[in-house]
Amino acid sequence: MSPYQWILALHVIATIAWMAGLFYLPRLFVYHAMSAPGSEQSETFKLMERRLLRVIMDPAMIASWLFGLWLLALNPALREQGYLQAKTALVVLMTVYHFYLARAVRLFAAGKNTRSHVYWRVMNEVPTLLMIAIIILVIVKPF
Ligand code: HEM
Helix, strand or coil: CCHHHHHHHHHHHHHHHHHHHHHHHHHHHHHHHHCCCCCHHHHHHHHHHHHHHHHHHHHHHHHHHHHHHHHHHHCHHHHHCHHHHHHHHHHHHHHHHHHHHHHHHHHHHCCCCCCCHHHHHHHCCHHHHHHHHHHHHHHHCCC
């Protein structure tokens, strides 16, 4: 039970929590975009979105990065690995997507969202595609 194994386990736990939020938040936006502005339903969505982001997604993203970089520090040779370089590029895209959703939480809270429920249904697929590519890279290590 090397420390590396414990940190790897904590890394995977954190990424699962982060992914859960990245899948769920755009789904809330789909229904929020269909609800009447100022309605009780819309106010409930605002609360759910803010809590999901602040209580789950932000800490899980930070923990994913912290434990991931810790693994790299413990095993610097990994930096040369093509699969991990490609994975890191996709994870940076995932992080940009996270901040895009955080901006959307603020826009919905201010009643300024202009995007339709169809737009958020399409955007909901982005983290799925990124996650599939990331898992294939880090498990199969194709290059
Ligand atoms: C947030 C920044 C991230 C960094 C810096 C990072 C870094 C790392 C590193 C250095 C390893 C060890 C690689 C190895 O032992 O081959 C690793 C393993 C892993 N990472 Fe990440 N990662 C990040 C995000 C993610 C994300 C978003 C996911 C999933 C969607 C993910 C899933 C995994 C999995 C499943 C493993 C275990 C692979 C294995 O043991 O075979 N990581 N990560």
